[in-house]
Amino acid sequence: MQTRQPVREGRPTHKRKNTAWINSHDILAWVYLYPVRGLSHLVPVSVLLWLTRGLAPVYARLRRNITGLVSKNMADTFGDRELPASPEIMARSFVARDLRKVVDDLVMRRLETASLKEHVTIHGIEYLDEALAEGNGVIVISGHFHANRLAKYYLRRNGYPFMSVRNRKHGSILYGRFGMRFVAPGYGRFLEAIIEDEISVQDSGLGARLMRRLRENGIVNIHIDAARSRERFRVPFFNETRRFAGGFIRIAELTGAPLVPMQCLGNSSCFEINFGVPIRYIGKSSPEDIIGRLIPLVGQLESWLLAHPTQWELWTRAKKRTEK
Numbered sequence: 001m002q003t004r005q006p007v008r009e010g011r012p013t014h015k016r017k018n019t020a021w022i023n024s025h026d027i028l029a030w031v032y033l034y035p036v037r038g039l040s041h042l043v044p045v046s047v048l049l050w051l052t053r054g055l056a057p058v059y060a061r062l063r064r065n066i067t068g069l070v071s072k073n074m075a076d077t078f079g080d081r082e083l084p085a086s087p088e089i090m091a092r093s094f095v096a097r098d099l100r101k102v103v104d105d106l107v108m109r110r111l112e113t114a115s116l117k118e119h120v121t122i123h124g125i126e127y128l129d130e131a132l133a134e135g136n137g138v139i140v141i142s143g144h145f146h147a148n149r150l151a152k153y154y155l156r157r158n159g160y161p162f163m164s165v166r167n168r169k170h171g172s173i174l175y176g177r178f179g180m181r182f183v184a185p186g187y188g189r190f191l192e193a194i195i196e197d198e199i200s201v202q203d204s205g206l207g208a209r210l211m212r213r214l215r216e217n218g219i220v221n222i223h224i225d226a227a228r229s230r231e232r233f234r235v236p237f238f239n240e241t242r243r244f245a246g247g248f249i250r251i252a253e254l255t256g257a258p259l260v261p262m263q264c265l266g267n268s269s270c271f272e273i274n275f276g277v278p279i280r281y282i283g284k285s286s287p288e289d290i291i292g293r294l295i296p297l298v299g300q301l302e303s304w305l306l307a308h309p310t311q312w313e314l315w316t317r318a319k320k321r322t323e324k
Contacts, residue, residue, distance in 0.1 A: 019175075019176050019177055020176045020177070021176055021177050021178055022176045022177070022178040022179070023175070023176040023179070025174045025175060025176070025179060026175055026176045026178045026179035026183055029175070029179060029183045029184075029187060030179070030182070030183050032102060033183060033186050033187055033190060034186075036106070037106055037190070040103075040106045040107065045107045045110055045111070048103060048106070048107060049103065049107070049268070049269065052099060052100055052103045053100075055099070056095075056096035056099050056100065057092075057096065059095065059096065059099050060092045060093075060095040060096050060099075061092075063095050066095055066316060067088075067091040067092055067094075067095050068091070069315075069316060070087075070090075070091040070094050070095065070315040070316060071087040071088050071090075071091035072087075073315050073317075074087040074090060074091065074309060074315060075087045077237075077238050077239070077240075077305075078238065078306075078309070079238065079239045081238075081306065083306075083309060084309070090309055090310050091315075093310040094309075094310045094311075094312075094315055097146050097267070097310055097311060098146065098313070098316075100146070100267045101146040101147075101267070101313075104149075104150055104267055104268045105149065105190075105191075105194055107268070108149070108150060108153055108194055108268070109193070109194065111153075111268060113154065113157045113158065116154050116157075116268070117154075119268065119269060119270050119271060120151075120154060120271050120272070120273065121271075121272045121273070122272075122273045122274075122275075123272070123273070123274045123275065124274055124275035124276060124277075125273075125275060127260055127275045127276060127277055127278055128140070128160070128219075128260055128262075128275050130278060131257075131258040131260050131278045132217065132219070134256075134258065135217050136214060136215075136217070136255055136256040136257045136258070137213065137214025137215065137216065137217050137218050137219065137220065137255060137257040138214075138218075138219045138220070138257055138258055138259075138260055138278075139214070139219075139220050139221075139222055139248055139251065139252055139257050139258070139259045139260070140162070140219055140220070140221045140222070140259075140260050140261075140262045141222055141223075141224050141248075141259050141260065141261050141262065141297060141300075142221060142222075142223055142224070142261070142262045142263065142264065143223060143224055143225050143263070143301050143304055143305075143312065144223055144225055144226070144312060144313040144314050145263065145264050145265065145304070145308070145311050145312060145313065146264075146265075146266075146267065146311050146313060147264040147265055147266050147267060147271045147272075147273075147311070148264045149191075149194055149195060150264070150267070150268055150271055151262075151264035151271065151273045152164065152195070152221065152264075153194065153196075154271075154273075155273070156196065156197070160219055161197070161218045161219055162197060162218075162219045162220075162221055163197045163198065163199060163210075163213050163218055163219065163220050163221065164195050164197065164198040164199075164221045165198070165199055165200075165201060165206075165210070165220065165221065165222055165223075165226075166191075166195065166198050166199070166200055166201070167200065167201045167202070167226060167228050168188050168200045168201075168202060169202065201226075201228040201229075207247065207251060210251055211251060211254060211255050214251070214255045214257045215255065220248075220257075221262075222245075222248045224244065224297050224298065224300075224301050225244070225301055225314060226245060227242070227243045227244060227245055228245060229245030229246065229247045230247060231245070231246050231247060231287075231290075232244065232245055232246070233245075233246050233287070233290060233291050233294055235291060235294050235295055235298050236295070236298070237298055237301075237302065238302060244294050244298060246285075246287075246290040246291075246294060249281060249285060249290050249293050249294070250284075250285065250290070252281050253281045253282065253283060253284055253285060256280075256282075258278035258279060258280045259278065259279040259280075259281075259297075260275055260276060260277075260278050260279075261275065261276030261277075261279075261297075261300055262274070262275050262276070263276075263304050263308075265308055265311055266311075276300070281293065
């Protein structure tokens with residue numbers, strides 16, 4: 001079998017096709033953002049989480065279109081690899097976890113640090129402390145896992161200055177025209193309040209602002225599975241290739257900031273944060289060097305997915321950019 005070589009790509013282009021005026025995602029997002037969010041302030045957190053556990057199986061059955069998409073994406077991605085359960089069973093578990101994530105978003109700012117401390121397990125925090133002690137800032141590399149926002153919320157309240165890099169338009173393809181005009185802006189503001197310290201990939205001067213934060217010995221969080229960048233590179237990912245951003249590697253080289261892997265699992269009832277050994281780069285990478293440095297990072301993402309397949313958020317994205 002002939003293996004494709006990873007290739008460099010330029011800046012991505014996004015064209016939005018004609019969409020319906022309103023769709024089911026618009027309605028669900030509007031209900032969540034307004035009536036549900038308003039009512040959630042009147043309900044004790046413990047009661048809200050108890051209701052979520054009871055409604056999760058019902059919600060998974062109602063979102064059969066999503067479970068079908070997730071099941072198909074899991075089957076296509078994993079191929080014949082041995083998994084904890086069938087893609088159909090894991091897809092239902094994924095949708096239930098996804099519901100819990102959005103409920104955690106609603107209650108997050110009501111959760112006290114002391115209370116969260118009783119529910120969190122942290123491994124490898126010494127790696128983050130070691131990297132920070134060098135004084136060049138730290139680039140924390142993670143994936144789109146359900147517990148990311150919760151983990152960073154907790155870490156910020158324990159003195160770790162996380163800045164998140166976010167694509168504020170990543171969910172736009174799900175919305176109809178009503179959602180884009182009346183729901184998406186409000187949902188973006190809602191997430192900004194939770195994330196607290198963020199910068200968008202759409203912001204001008206992104207690279208300069210990230211380097212300034214690192215020179216202040218701050219922490220910048222980059223998702224390895226986010227493809228928005230001026231330069232993207234096709235890298236093997238399971239049985240296909242996908243586009244991965246490489247700009248953060250150039251920033252690490254310019255600033256001397258080590259990269260620290262971070263995996264976040266679970267939910268507010270029981271969550272886990274795992275840090276990996278710092279990775280340090282020197283010199284200025286050629287495109288081929290960046291590909292070589294991306295490959296082990298993408299391999300780390302693969303291992304996370306194989307170990308915890310139902311906790312990766314991106315299963316809901318339509319597969320439109322893969323090469324077999």
